[in-house]
Amino acid sequence: MKQEEKQISFGWAIIPLIIMIAAMSYTIVIVGGDPHIPLILGTVVAALIALKCGFSWGEIEGGLYKGIRLALPAIVIIIMVGIIIGAWIGGGIIATMVYYGLKLISPSLFLVSITVIAAIVALAIGSSWSTMGTIGVAGMGIGLSMGIPAPMIAGAIISGAYFGDKMSPLSDSTNLAAGVVGVDLFEHIKHMFFTTIPGLVIALVVYWFLGRQFSTISMEDGQISEIMTQLQANFVITPWLLLVPAIVILLVAKKVPALPALTVGVFLGLVSQVFVQGGQIGDAINTLQGGFSIVSGNEMIDSLFNRGGIDDMMYTVSLTIVAMTFGGVLENTGMLKSIVNQILKVAKTGKGLVSTAISTAFITNVTAAEQYISVVVPGRMYAQSFRDKKLHPKNLSRAVEDGGTLTSVFVPWNTCAIFIFATLAVHPLEYAPYAILNLVVPIISFIYAWTGFSITPLPPGGDVKVDQDDRKVI
Structure with a gap:
């Protein structure tokens, strides 16, 4: 069976995320511990589900290492x-x-x-x-x-x-x-x-x-x-x-x-x-x-x-590695895609699609623990949907920045929040109410999506062609 033919249903894909978040909440809020073990637990559960759904250990391990490789520049x-x-x-x-x-x-x-x-x-x-x-x-x-x-x-x-x-x-x-x-x-x-x-x-x-x-x-x-x-x-x-x-x-x-x-x-x-x-x-x-x-x-x-x-x-480095193993397994076994596809079903209109892209970027920050993935995954997955809804792609690029780039600081196990904690010595749960720009911009983006303000349609002609060298709409 080829890897691309294997699919993990939404019901199975959401289980590692639920278990990880529950373990994270207990460990951080009640026990006062660190987020490493909950992330490892989530990774183990994700790997077991992937094995059950037909993935080989080699494929799972490859996804795990791919996640770590993605974090190496950080x-x-x-x-x-x-x-x-x-x-x-x-x-x-x-x-x-x-x-x-x-x-x-x-x-x-x-x-x-x-x-x-x-x-x-x-x-x-x-x-x-x-x-x-x-x-x-x-x-x-x-x-x-x-x-x-x-x-x-x-x-x-x-x-x-x-x-x-x-x-x-x-x-x-x-x-x-x-x-x-x-x-x-x-x-x-x-x-x-x-x-x-x-x-x-x-x-x-x-x-x-x-x-x-x-x-x-x-x-x-x-x-x-x-x-x-x-x-x-x-x-x-x-x-x-x-x-x-x-x-x-x-x-x-x-x-x-x-x-x-x-x-x-x-x-x-x-x-x-x-x-x-x-x-x-x-x-x-x-x-x-x-x-x-x-x-x-x-x-x-x-x-x-x-x-x-x-x-x-070194605490920050170890947490980054552990977080990216979790995100790597979710993305490379298709679990993240399954979760996103389920979300996409609720987007019936152009306005709903913009809101969905913003939400997906944030959810990707939670599940994949990496700001760049929160930009890449929704950007790839919704590009055709935005064209189908006659929406200019700059609406999507703004949505993934508003929902992904800015919200990464609020997820304690995300690489951005980990870096901030190590550098400024303030926990994400403490600085979150005061990171005003990061809080209000996604809200403003949602309001624009619902009202249609600044949501730009495709130019007359409707189709979008992308110049791959200049990476721009022509």
Whole structure:
């Protein structure tokens, strides 16, 4: 029997997902454990069902490894971000950014400011992960020093980073959505203006209201003054160190790939630790592996700066691998397709189809645990259906971004949420209410789908031809 002839019914396909979510809820909410074992349990159940439905162990194992291979680029970035966090803390770069941030940014406007800064940086470099791993880490330090709750800070950073990533022509997820669906990249970005710009405006208004409660915090406040004094006592603070993140951002903006650009950042951080901070070369190298260590006597500084390095990211790497084994088995045995096909049956109209695409992208985030799959799977599966309903493909590319790219941060076992937890040290269930942009844009997208606003029909002639070289509708 050929693999493509084997089909797993919706009833069987949904069982691993139900068991995994039930086990995840019990483990995280009641026991207070980690999500690894529930994901492994889900993978085992999915494999057993696939065996029952006629798949060989070799086919199941192949799907499992395919899922892991898909996550390898993310794993490499996760490791590199761990190294750069260690290097920048050791080199005093993060301390310098925190110090000057405390001097320049008003507490009442901090949430608005960090959202805008993260948005500009992510727009320039096209990467939410790189933005959160650099500017985001410093932003957490500044906000915590001002007494702002960590979930609020993380939510603002995430909102800004994902706005910039989503609207940047340099973003891999944005290019992927346009390419998979077959629409011009800038047509896709312009169509996202309708949902993403209102989402950013709403987010900034909410952050302005939330920030008003911190207007009584004075920059001469004893806690803030103590933190700034401790930073000066433990690090050499100089504006010259701000050139390091500026150089990395410039390199990525000039379309230097993320890994080489981050490598330059690591090298500059290591050099800063040795020649600016006066550290030993051996200690600087060990910081890249085991992270930075400091005993300042200030609990907040110690918790912020005792981190980084490869070792600090191994929990994240292991969770990413486990999550992708689950998603790999579901996708490559056809279980995910079976679930999506069942959802597709409820889409009787064009409006219903757009809503279905948004929902499917989110469900794929839950089942496959990977943002890119949430873009690729609905983009592939609904392309013909959108043409049949006489809908322009840019409606689909926007739908998978609104429902997939943005919602990935809310699924604790998704690679994006895993990365954020490792980088910003805030759990997805804590920052979720404050990631305003990521919350409201899918809602806006649903409203547009139901009302028909900004839903673009196919041009006269009706058919869509895709230029495979330029990946655009012609």
